[in-house]
Amino acid sequence: MRILITTEFYLPFQCGVTTAVLNEIKALKALGDEVRVLTIGEGKKSYWNEENKCWYIKSNFPRLYKDSNASVALGDKILKDIYEWHPDIIHSQSEFFSFLFASKISKKLNIPIVHTCHTDFVAYAIHFTRFVRAWNFFASFVVPFLIRKANRIICSSDKIFDLISSYRIKKPIDRIMVGLDLDLFSQTLSDSERREYRRGYGFKDDDVVFISICRLSKEKSVDQVLSLFSNLDIPSTKLLFIGGGPERENLEKKAEELGVKERVVFGGEVPGEDVWRYYKIGDIYIGASLSETQCLSYVEAMASGLPLLVKDDPVLKGYLINGRNGMVYDSLDDFVLKADILCSSPSLRNTLGEKAKSSMSRFALSIFGEKLKRSFESAIKGRKNG
Numbered sequence: 001m002r003i004l005i006t007t008e009f010y011l012p013f014q015c016g017v018t019t020a021v022l023n024e025i026k027a028l029k030a031l032g033d034e035v036r037v038l039t040i041g042e043g044k045k046s047y048w049n050e051e052n053k054c055w056y057i058k059s060n061f062p063r064l065y066k067d068s069n070a071s072v073a074l075g076d077k078i079l080k081d082i083y084e085w086h087p088d089i090i091h092s093q094s095e096f097f098s099f100l101f102a103s104k105i106s107k108k109l110n111i112p113i114v115h116t117c118h119t120d121f122v123a124y125a126i127h128f129t130r131f132v133r134a135w136n137f138f139a140s141f142v143v144p145f146l147i148r149k150a151n152r153i154i155c156s157s158d159k160i161f162d163l164i165s166s167y168r169i170k171k172p173i174d175r176i177m178v179g180l181d182l183d184l185f186s187q188t189l190s191d192s193e194r195r196e197y198r199r200g201y202g203f204k205d206d207d208v209v210f211i212s213i214c215r216l217s218k219e220k221s222v223d224q225v226l227s228l229f230s231n232l233d234i235p236s237t238k239l240l241f242i243g244g245g246p247e248r249e250n251l252e253k254k255a256e257e258l259g260v261k262e263r264v265v266f267g268g269e270v271p272g273e274d275v276w277r278y279y280k281i282g283d284i285y286i287g288a289s290l291s292e293t294q295c296l297s298y299v300e301a302m303a304s305g306l307p308l309l310v311k312d313d314p315v316l317k318g319y320l321i322n323g324r325n326g327m328v329y330d331s332l333d334d335f336v337l338k339a340d341i342l343c344s345s346p347s348l349r350n351t352l353g354e355k356a357k358s359s360m361s362r363f364a365l366s367i368f369g370e371k372l373k374r375s376f377e378s379a380i381k382g383r384k385n386g
Contacts, residue, residue: 027369179368211282216245307352
């Protein structure tokens with residue numbers, strides 16, 4: 001099967017959607033499929049990248065969101081290359097500009113679109129616009145209008161399923177949780193390597209390191225992570241952020257204002273293939289975001305054997321069991337209490353981490369790929385019968 005993935009986020013840009021696309025490509029290739037990507041590049045000229053197997057459409061429209069490019073170059077000549085390749089199906093990963101291209105290609109080639117919903121747009125509103133009511137109107141009407149053009153919809157969690165159901169979209173919906181390369185995250189970092197990495201960030205052997213691996217953007221609520229951490233009266237605790245993003249400078253200032261500058265390290269971006277190593281540096285994975293719809297970094301942390309201490313959220317339903325393979329908090333006092341318990345008990349951290357790791361088998365790429373294929377085959381069959 002020839003599969004075209006359309007997305008606003010792809011290499012070299014690093015984010016959760018990029019990771020999800022890369023995992024999908026790996027899963028589908030293992031099943032013998034040919035997969036290519038169409039995304040929107042930063043430049044003013046469209047091109048094909050052989051290494052990434054990706055068409056980069058030129059950017060010719062103002063950015064609506066600073067982390068993504070925009071384009072309405074629907075008459076671009078490079079689309080002819082896609083028509084000639086003639087995919088069997090389109091898997092859309094974004095609702096906006098790249099979806100316009102997916103819709104045009106679908107109509108031209110008479111092939112179906114399966115769309116995966118990654119974003120809770122209402123939750124994002126408070127982070128990047130002052131016009132919350134206008135944005136919510138947009139999210140409630142324009143987004144569903146676009147999604148209805150898909151033949152089939154994929155939801156990666158109950159949380160996003162409830163959101164899509166609220167749009168009253170009468171299209172088949174498949175619930176498919178994210179796929180993860182479990183072999184990658186189950187790798188072992190030797191004691192000497194772990195010690196070397198930690199010392200590189202100034203951590204001592206007996207420090208308890210809280211770690212967060214995500215894009216430093218407003219919707220990730222990293223500022224709340226800093227505020228929570230500043231309330232821990234445990235000198236040996238440290239906080240490590242891995243990832244880049246537009247909020248780094250503001251977060252560094254906030255760390256200084258909160259008086260925790262000496263205990264917080266901003267490690268910056270790291271190569272995607274090395275991310276698994278950085279989960280091994282930490283002792284506890286920390287999070288405060290409520291805008292997640294698949295929590296890929298949480299799943300990666302659990303697969304790496306890290307106990308979670310994250311804000312309670314419906315998206316966690318189905319894989320994080322509080323007190324059994326991780327912990328959730330619902331208030332500052334609750335966070336401080338549970339952080340103190342985890343910091344004072346290495347054996348509890350180890351037990352929760354091991355249980356977290358053993359509960360991740362359902363996220364295997366092989367399972368993910370097979371579920372995607374069934375969804376795609378159903379969409380193709382439905383299109384032919386329709």
